Amino acid sequence: MALDKLEHADEQMQECIDNCLDAAQVCEWCADACAGEGEEMARCIRLCRDVADIASLHARWMARNSGYHAELGEICADLCEECAEECEQHDHEHCQACAEILPECAESCREMASA
Amino acid sequence: MALDKLEHADEQMQECIDNCLDAAQVCEWCADACAGEGEEMARCIRLCRDVADIASLHARWMARNSGYHAELGEICADLCEECAEECEQHDHEHCQACAEILPECAESCREMASA
Amino acid sequence: MALDKLEHADEQMQECIDNCLDAAQVCEWCADACAGEGEEMARCIRLCRDVADIASLHARWMARNSGYHAELGEICADLCEECAEECEQHDHEHCQACAEILPECAESCREMASA
Amino acid sequence: MALDKLEHADEQMQECIDNCLDAAQVCEWCADACAGEGEEMARCIRLCRDVADIASLHARWMARNSGYHAELGEICADLCEECAEECEQHDHEHCQACAEILPECAESCREMASA
Numbered sequence: 001m002a003l004d005k006l007e008h009a010d011e012q013m014q015e016c017i018d019n020c021l022d023a024a025q026v027c028e029w030c031a032d033a034c035a036g037e038g039e040e041m042a043r044c045i046r047l048c049r050d051v052a053d054i055a056s057l058h059a060r061w062m063a064r065n066s067g068y069h070a071e072l073g074e075i076c077a078d079l080c081e082e083c084a085e086e087c088e089q090h091d092h093e094h095c096q097a098c099a100e101i102l103p104e105c106a107e108s109c110r111e112m113a114s115a
Numbered sequence: 116m117a118l119d120k121l122e123h124a125d126e127q128m129q130e131c132i133d134n135c136l137d138a139a140q141v142c143e144w145c146a147d148a149c150a151g152e153g154e155e156m157a158r159c160i161r162l163c164r165d166v167a168d169i170a171s172l173h174a175r176w177m178a179r180n181s182g183y184h185a186e187l188g189e190i191c192a193d194l195c196e197e198c199a200e201e202c203e204q205h206d207h208e209h210c211q212a213c214a215e216i217l218p219e220c221a222e223s224c225r226e227m228a229s230a
Numbered sequence: 231m232a233l234d235k236l237e238h239a240d241e242q243m244q245e246c247i248d249n250c251l252d253a254a255q256v257c258e259w260c261a262d263a264c265a266g267e268g269e270e271m272a273r274c275i276r277l278c279r280d281v282a283d284i285a286s287l288h289a290r291w292m293a294r295n296s297g298y299h300a301e302l303g304e305i306c307a308d309l310c311e312e313c314a315e316e317c318e319q320h321d322h323e324h325c326q327a328c329a330e331i332l333p334e335c336a337e338s339c340r341e342m343a344s345a
Numbered sequence: 346m347a348l349d350k351l352e353h354a355d356e357q358m359q360e361c362i363d364n365c366l367d368a369a370q371v372c373e374w375c376a377d378a379c380a381g382e383g384e385e386m387a388r389c390i391r392l393c394r395d396v397a398d399i400a401s402l403h404a405r406w407m408a409r410n411s412g413y414h415a416e417l418g419e420i421c422a423d424l425c426e427e428c429a430e431e432c433e434q435h436d437h438e439h440c441q442a443c444a445e446i447l448p449e450c451a452e453s454c455r456e457m458a459s460a
Contacts, residue, residue: 161409161411161412162412164409164411165406165411165412165413168402168405168406169402169413169417172398172399172402175398176395176398179391179394181391181394181395182391182392182395183395183399183420183423183424186419186420186423187399187420189416190413190416190417190420193413193416194413
């Protein structure tokens, strides 16, 4: 059985959780792969590490309906946008995957934060 | 776009990542809800908190193909099994959801750990 | 040998890291102990869990000089203040320890965030 | 006021918590600094990231006296040892700091795990 629905989470929140977990996964992959690709990837590694941390925590705080998830969501959105801008400049498959996935996460975090 | 596939992750690993993220979500919800339901839920809160932590980290370590993800997966499997046994004794919707979701996570963590 | 000093961390940042790590420890203890003390501690458990998460992450982001540590520090300060107000209403040793330790963490996070 | 003592933590556990938090800090610093120093530091980045994650979580689980802290401590000790061996081969200040701090963390995690 896959997790169907958290009791408190409407469709918008569940979508934001899913987007954050996708963002965290792709950034874990990208940060790790970039470590083997030389010092010009330093900024990419750093931003991906921050996104992986905050998107994971944001998903967990939404899952438990923490009183501060919106505040965390704002930072998550900012970081996803900055990281996507960095990643789209690199041709690696992992960087291109980041550049495609992170803007959607940023958008749903903004919507959740202002809901 | 949803995350399609991590480059290094075969179907088995991606399924284990998904199961761990479902386990973390349902345990965040259950630990939080149990906090408002009295001291007989103390063991449930404690086990759910541990599962939420380790399943989240296990998913992240698989996403970046860490050299120690299998070791973490063993602990994750043990905790999921112990938590499911506790949760199935309680009628709350969140406890029943835990009891249904965690055994599947335990099983895929065991398989990944021995792969 | 104990860790002496992170290269980039001046005295103010190292003090803030130490305060965040103390806050995380005392809130882990308090959330766990409150789980066994009945439903009137629900708000305390929830706030302590949030503080433990964010203070831990804030310390890690300062330790690696992340570009977004100040933004995280603002949320950490808000949560420490709200949690200290809740904890000071309870006589348990762990709640009183929280109420004593968290305001200092809040203050140093505010100072770091505006530095 | 600094955190004096967790109620349940004897001297040995508190020392292990402190060692884990030092290990996490130095590894956050080292992973971040290595990102700017070229692809020969890839293995160092990866091991430091894993140590930072597991040492942080191990400290938190000891602080709340989780039933599984010893199991996590075994992995933490293994990772600290492997990371220290890697770091001692590099002359960077951060790598040398890792090589000095991590063995002490490994040793106290082993002692806690077998206590």
